[in-house]
Amino acid sequence: MNHTVLLLWLLTVPLVSQSADDGPLKKSRPLPAYQTGLAPMLQVSTAGFGVGVAHSVSRHIAARAGVNLFNYQGIYNAGKDTDDLQLAFDYSFKLTSFNLLLDYYPFRRLGFRLTAGTYFNRNRFSLFGQSTKDFKFNDVVFTVKDIGTIEGTARFQRFAPYAGLGWGHPFLRKRLKLMVDLGMFFQNSPKIDFRTTGMLAPSSDQGAVLENNLKPLKYYPILNIGLAYRLKASLFNR
Secondary structure, three states: OHHHHHHHHHHHHHHHHHHHHHOOOOOOOOOOOEOOOEEEEEEEEOOEEEEEEEEEOOOOEEEEEEEEEEEEEEEEEEOOOOOOOOEEEEEEEEEEEEEEEEEEOOOOOOOEEEEEEEEEEOOEEEEEEEEOOOEEEOOEEEOHHHHOEEEEEEEOOOEEEEEEEEEOOOOEOOOEEEEEEEEEEEOOOOEEEEEEOHHHHHHHHHHHHHHHHOHHHHEEEEEEEEEEEOOOHHHHOO
16 A cells, blocks of 8 residues: 555656646747738739739738739631631630728738728620631522621629638738738629621520520639738838
8 A cells, every 4th residue: 555655656746846847827929020011912813913012901901902914815716627617716805803902810820811802893705706718508609798797795794892711911920921812703794795797697696695604704713822022111101
């Protein structure tokens, strides 16, 4: 019995000693350095190539403004060169948008943020199609002009509300920060302006069909990756 008590005492002495050495609870870690000011940004996203600027309101809140641009043009041939009738379509995507965003950082030590705001949306898709050659049917030759043209333009709602989340706080710690955003804006279904001429004129009713098929585009996904560089506060205190 005495040996058992002695053994328990020997085992508990180190624990009691360690507890005594610890003393009071350790103080919490200091918060990461926070600096006010402005942070210019360069970014690439599904809305195009862009530039912007962020402004610190507080440790938890920042505001951003930016502009995004991207143009792409291409040609699509409907049919083969050996077909009697082949249509060639010139198409273009023009992405132009301006945004005003408000970031909320719920955690004082992390760069995770929730974002809401609006995009001023000037995105547009257009196409122009016509035959690549004359068309012969029952010994009757129809010229390219006789066959006619197809022309269409898709435009979207001007103001598109945005919601998303992201990572990167340009006003905490280092001045150079990686900024990542993931979200979407609601631009409503596109409005189609569809025009046809010549023998293709009966196809003018396809505009409503296209408008219906493009309805899923009302939700436009945004994936944005960029760099922000915080300017020295002394630049604004002169």
